Amino acid sequence: MSKKILIVDDEPSIVISLEFLMAQNGYNVFVARNGEQALDLIPELMPDLILLDVMLPNRSGFDVLQLIRKDKKIRHIKVIILTAKGRDQDITKGISLGADAYVTKPFSTRALVEKVKETITQKDEK
Amino acid sequence: MRSDTRPWIWAAVVFLITFAGGFLFYTFLTFILAEETSSALIAFRQDFLFVLLLLFVTPAILAGLAAALMVNRYVRPVEKLSDISSLLGKNTSLPEYSPSGITFIDRLGQNLDAAAKRLNDQESEMQEQLRSASRKLSRERDTLATIIEQLQEGLVVTNKEGRILLFNAPAEQMLSLPDKNPPTYLGLGRPLDQVIENAPVQLAIDESRHPDGNGSFRFTVSSPGDQLLQIRAIPASLKDDPDSGNLFFIRNITGSVLKHHKEEEFADDGIRRVRDSVAGIRAAADNLKNYPDAGADMQEQFLGLILNETETIAALVGDYQKEQGKNKPGEGLNQVISLSALLGMMQRISAQSGLNLSFSFPEDEPYVEADACSVSISLLYMTGKIKELMGDDIRIASESADEHHKIKISWTGEEPDQDQLQNWIGGFPEFDGIKLPFSMQTVMQQHRAEWWTQSEDGSCEFNMILPKAEKPASPKTGKGHFDFDLFQFSLSSEIAKTPLKKITATVFDTETTGLYPSDGDRLISVGAVRILNGKLRENQSFHHYINPGRPIPEASTRIHGITDEMVAEKPNAAHCLKDFYRFCEEDIFIAHNAAFDMRFLELEQRGAGVDFSRPVIDTLLLSTILHPNLEGHSIDDLATRYGIKTETRHQALGDAIMTARVFLKMIPLLAGINIHTIEDATRASRESVYAKIRY
Structure with missing residues (x-):
């Protein structure tokens, strides 16, 4: 069974491209448009990996990440943060809060796919 | 009338005494002589009574007359002198003494006259000096008042207890708000921290003096008029009195903070959206390229996306350019500070409040750009909350990375939940009586800082990361007073032994944009004249204007009359000092208050590629040695004292000529106190109290 990826982003254009890209690479793709929706979806969906945008309306990607890592049932899920901020402080904060990897926008799709493959097959250390 | 009758009374008394003496002598003789002789004497009296009486009366009359004469000629003039002398020092003019003809008394009278004249002269000289001193004082007070009035910034001067000694109109406008609720009144003698509630006045006084600091301390408060005021505290310390009070410069930053925030937000948001x-x-482009087999629908959609986003970017760039044109870059509200200094400050504040925290300091010297006061108070406020509700064993440390520095508060206990944290971050930080006028959220935004908490097995952390700053190019050390040792030069023996009356020297003076070279004041004029072999050579003079490369403050223009227009076309300092060096060559320097002028030369000489290090004679210092008990030592005072005609004052060349004349007048006076050579003069100066002045 193909692995499940949840895309959490509010920008429609990037969502369309990511959806297409991940599907082309054989993943089962789901989309959440904001943090709340993502937190609702994750426990029932139990994705293998989450592509998490940092700048989300209402609840930031950092908040979502922190809540994922605090919840024993879902804390093992791999998270790649997508940050448009690109500031060193954001990356430090994301990794400190338990992100498995980060990708700075704009990214090359090839590099993103590589990163996803690499992260999704990593042995769980948590 | 006493003086009229007294000689005659004296005459009568002496007459009676002499007569009675004669009579007693006669009676005595009749008793002690043998009977025969005595009888003969008595017979003689009976026959020649008239002759005997004449023998008694004549010497008595003569003695009486002599007594009257003595009183008239000797006693009365001395009495008169005594009367006159009793008027000495009573500030009245003395009656002229008329000679009596007796040499020694007349000499006494003349001496008294001379003494009286000297006393009068000295008195009027003293009066003149008093007047000139008070003129000078009031002039200095006026100058100070003008400078303070002209300041755009508010200025409050306090004593070491934080009580207000002086303030200017902008300060009054910002801080004295009797109509607001609560009202504030800026008044002399009031403690400044009572005028501005929650202001860390004492902290500012302490921190601005702390050896680890940079000699000043900034903090931000909100006035009752809902304005944000940034206050910069600088110790007004003199070298000999480190506790002489503080200057508080006050700037209303409400507008700039808003603008700054808006710009930061706009830039941050814009970049995010472009990204x-x-x-x-x-x-979309990658997909088009990498997946050529994607259906026509999909390809159409990707192309549409690309077109849309391109338009979005174009619109964003347009907005950004418009905004850029509107807003000039906001003024930096923070200062560059080392992380150690920041942690040190936190440690001192927390120790004062009795909060027991352990601090570890970074080993290297990381710098951040921060408003030290608001960051310290915010972090201590957070620490206080943690201590109160979350746990114990609180440690504060820093960690450095490539692009940022992290301040970490760690503790053993519980981690606050998101809502609680948001609540704290949204609150206005308060610690040990100091309350910030904005929320911790604002502090974070102002510093482009990120924060988060994390925990593992009961060991928790609050992290704040601040962008790294470059180490300031020349970190200010000390208190901003320059340590210029006027006497650092050892004299070569040949020059040292030259008698002052054979001296060859360049006497110079400068005009400047202000009094503080360390705060960016620059030279605008150099004037000089040479003394050759003890003679002033006015035809060997130097007078140049300099374009200081900065506006000349109005207050300083008022002193020397030099305006921006006058120097607009003039060469820069480096150019002028090269010429000045050629003028003075190896001459020793003479200047009035040389430390000040030398400081400016020293600051500018590197640019000119020259070195003005050489022995310097300071007429101000010499004056303090010559006239230790007189108040005025300004060049004006000295000119008056030495009877030198005042010419063009406050013009560099005019002042240099005056200084030269003053110096030449000093040479014989210095010889009187055994100062003959250049070496003697510099050595004596070294011991003068005025030599301790620093610029």
Whole structure:
């Protein structure tokens, strides 16, 4: 069974491209448009990996990440943060809060796919 | 009338005494002589009574007359002198003494006259000096008042207890708000921290003096008029009295903070949105290229996305350019401070409040750009909350990375939940009586800082990361007073032994944009004249104006009359000092208050590629040695004292000539106190109290 990826982003254009890209690479793709929706979806969906945008309306990607890592049932899920901020402080904060990897926008799709493959097959250390 | 009758009374008394003496002598003789002789004497009296009486009366009359004469000629003039002398020092003019003809008394009278004249002269000289001193004082007070009035910034001067000694109109406008609720009144003698509630006045006084600091301390408060005021405290310390009070410069930053925030937000948001759009374009383009087999629908959609996002970017760039044109870059509200200094400050504040925290300091010297006061108070406020509700064993440390520095508060206990944290971050930080006028959220935004908490097995952390700052190019050390040792030069023996009356020297003076070279004041004029072999050579003079490369403050123009227009076309300092060096060559320097002028030369000489290090004679210092008990030592005072005609004052060449004349007048006076050579003069100066002045 193909692995499940949840895309959490509010920008429609990037969502369309990511959806297409991940599907082309054989993943089962789901989309959440904001943090709340993502937190609702994750426990029932139990994705293998989450592509998490940092700048989300209402609840930031950092908040979502922190809540994922605090919840024993879902804390093992791999998270790649997508940050448009690109500031060193954001990356430090994301990794400190338990992100498995980060990708700075704009990214090359090839590099993103590589990163996803690499992260999704990593042995769980948590 | 006493003086009229007294000689005659004296005459009568002497007459009676002499007569009675004669009579007693006669009676005595009749008793002690043998009977025969005595009888003969008595017979003689009976026959020649008239002759005997004449023998008694004549010497008595003569003695009486002599007594009257003595009183008239000797006693009365001395009495008169005594009367006159009793008027000495009573500030009245003395009656002229008329000679009596007796040499020694007349000499006494003349001496008294001379003494009286000297006393009068000295008195009027003293009066003149008093007047000139008070003129000078009031002039200095006026100058100070003008400078303070002209300041755009508010200025409050306090004593070491924080009580207000002086303030200017802008300060009054910002801080004295009797109509507001609560009202504030800026008044002399009031403690400044009572005028501005919650202001860390004492902290500012302490921190601005702390050896680890940079000699000043900034903090931000909100006035009752809902304005944000940034206050910069600088110790007004003199070298000999480190506790002489503080200057508080006050700036209303309400507008600039708003503008700054708006710009930061706009820039941050704009960049994020551009990145988002570019990410969309790139992903769509990648897909088009990498998946040529995607259906026509999909390809159409990707192309549409690219077109849309391109338009979005174009619009964003347009907005940004418009905004850029509107807003000039906001003034930096923070200062560059080392992380150690920041942690040190936190440690001192927390120790004062009795909060027991352990601090570890970074080993290297990381710098951040921060408003030290608001960051310290915010972090201590957070620490206080943690201590109160979450746990114990609180440690504060820092960690450095490539692009940022992290301040970490760690503790053993519980981690606050998100809502609680948001609540704290949204609150206005308060610690040990100091309350910030904005929320911790604002502090974070102001510093472009990120924060988060994390925990593992009961060991928790609050992290705040601040962008790294470059180490300031020349970190200010000390208190801003320059340590210029006027006497650092050892004299070569040949020059040292030259008698002052054979001296060859360049006497110079400068005009400047202000009094503080360390705060960016620059030279605007140099004037000089040479003394050759003890003679002033006015035809060997130097007078140049300099374009200081900065506006000349109005207050300083008022002193020397030099305006921006006058120097607009003039060469820069380096150019002028090169010429000045050629003028003075190896001459020793003479200047009035040389430390001040030398400081400016020293600051500018590197640019000119010359070195003005050489022995310097300071007429101000010499004056303090010559007239230790007189108040005025300004060049004006000395000119008056030595009877030198005042010419063009406050013009560099005019002042240099005056200084030269004053110096030449000093040479014989210095010889009187055994100062003959250049070496003697510099050695004596070294011991003068005025030599301790620093610029």
